[in-house]
Amino acid sequence: MRILNRYTKTLLTCLLTSLPLIVTAQQDIVLNGKLTQGSLVRGQVAPGSSVSLNGEPVKLNAQGKFVIGFERDETLSHTLRVEKPDGTTKSRQITLSKRDYDIQRIDGLDQNMVTPPASVLKRIRRDSANVASARAGDSDNDAVFTRFIWPAKGPITGVYGSQRVLNGDPKRPHYGVDVGGPIGTKVIAPVSGTVTLADDLYYSGNTLIIDHGMRVFSTFLHMDTITVSVGDTVEKGQQIGTIGETGRATGPHLDWRINLGNKRLDPQLLVTGSPND
Ligand SMILES: [Zn+2]
Structure with missing residues (x-):
């Protein structure tokens, strides 16, 4: 019973603080993160172990820490x-909770699709290669x-996973969390890292990418x-900059995204409280 209490206490501490995970003899696998769709989960095992998720190898650092992620x-x-x-x-079974995303169905629209002019297609392809x-x-x-x-400080004006269905045609889901704010509102680094892209892109305007390590990246759009x-x-x-409405933005806001390699995850699950606090 004492062991169980200590285990629960350590686990809770890790979950609440996101601070150093410590593996004790009683714990083979410590996980820190919400077990739900869109979540980035950080974990730790004894250094020198090897870890796999559904048979795929997971990278460990020297301390036995690792990151896994679950898509939308x-x-x-x-x-x-x-x-x-x-x-x-x-082995540990992980059962994710299923999320309900905000789906907006809009029917009876004119079918005038906005397609980029041929002259910018080349630039768009170059942009995505640079981002990759x-x-x-x-x-x-x-x-x-x-x-x-x-x-950034401001109201949440868009959430991860939301999607519009126009005349029955599902559009690409939104993969960031949007913080609305007047142009010039300060943007700060959510965690430390190294800048890997700072460029003006066709769709996302002034775009900044920060490498936080272990294949986890923040991207900030429309600065x-x-x-x-x-x-x-x-x-x-x-x-690291200021909120703007550069690129194809509807109003000034910061669109913050989290990637684990190619997986697009929900930044909002990594932070507590509201950006207005
Ligand atoms: Zn957005």
Whole structure:
């Protein structure tokens, strides 16, 4: 009973603070994060173990820490398997809760689709290649294991996973969390990292990508100004620019996204409270 209490207490502490996960003899796998669709989950096992999720290898850092992520429409049942340095194995079943996304159905619209002029198609292709290479790194930066904070103050004006269905045609879901604010509102780094892209892109305007380590990246869209450059190290809380409405934006807002490699995850699940606090 005492062991169980200690286990529960440590686990709760980790969940509440997002601060250093410590594996004790009683715990083979510690997980920190919400077990739901769209979630980034951080974990730790004994250093030198190997971990797989549904049979796919998961990268571990020297401390035995790792990151896994579940996409918007991910299936709910997963198996995390750990092989410890002594060769023994442990499996943990993960059951995600299913999310209800905000789906807006709008019918009776004119079918005049807005397609980009041929002249910009080349630029759009170049933009996506640059974004992909800015998110290709696999650094051991430990920042991703620390607590994230909201990157701007303001009301939430758009959420992850929301989708419009126009005349029965489902559009691409929204993968960021939007914080509305007047142009010039300060934007800060939600956690520390290294800048891998700072560029003016056709759709997303002034766009900034920060590598937080272990293939986890923040992307900020539609910024008015960007005050850091590629290669810069930024500290959590440091100003990185201001809110804008550059690119194809409807009104000034900051669109913050989180990627784990190619997986698009919900930034809002990483922060507590509201960006208005
Ligand atoms: Zn947005």
